[in-house]
Amino acid sequence: MNEVVYDSNFLVGFIDEDDTWHKIAVEINNEVKKKNLKTILLDCVASEVISVLAKRYEEKNKLDVFKDKVLKKFNETIRTIDLTYVYKDIERYYSEVIGKIGEYSGRLNFNDCLIVIFSQENNISRIISFDSDFDEVKGLVRIKSKNDLGTVIRKGKEILF
Known part of the structure; x- marks a missing residue:
């Protein structure tokens, strides 16, 4: 399947020049x-991205740049991607998310674990992320450079796209 899921740090990096x-x-x-x-x-990733960007520009005392440039680029970027809503199912996911946080000893946060569970449920094997903690998740290949997009690991075998 030619699907990839986004992590927040990728989108923050993409949007913030x-x-x-x-x-x-x-x-x-x-x-x-x-x-x-x-x-x-x-949706949990989108909310994290906008929160990180807003805080970053507030700390730089550049909220005008955030409002005029960054928020615009965020909206333009989001418009090109189908937003998938998982927060609406948080009651169903909650216990499993907390379990995953424990499984990874807190290295993956709440949203990261929600991404992992969603990916596993939907047979998505790739995540675009700069967070190396995702490397510990079996069945999920982290895309950290353009060269990583040519391969995926399924059941211990490398498959080229």
């Missing part, structure tokens, strides 16, 4: 478009 990961995020995004992959953005 001053972010450490911006150049790599743009390269990954271009490769995603080139390969015509189906991208999945969970």
Whole structure:
């Protein structure tokens, strides 16, 4: 399946031109478009992205830039991606999310564990993220550069796309 799920740090890096990961995020995004992959953005990730960006620009005392430029780019980016709503099912997911947080000793936060559970339930094997803690999740391959988009691991075998 040609699906990838987004993590918040990828989108923060893509949207914020001053972010450490911006150049790599743009390269990954271009490769995603080139390969015509189906991208999945969970509502919990979208809310985390906008919160991180708002706080970042508040701390820089650049809320005018946030309002005039960053928020606009966020909205433009989100419009090109189908938003998937998982918060509406949080009551169903809650216990499993808490269990996953324990399983990963807190290295994956609430939203990260929600992403993992959603991905597992929907047979999504790739996540675009700069968070190496996702490397510990069996069955989920972390895309951290454009070169990673050519492969996926399924049941211990490497499959080329």
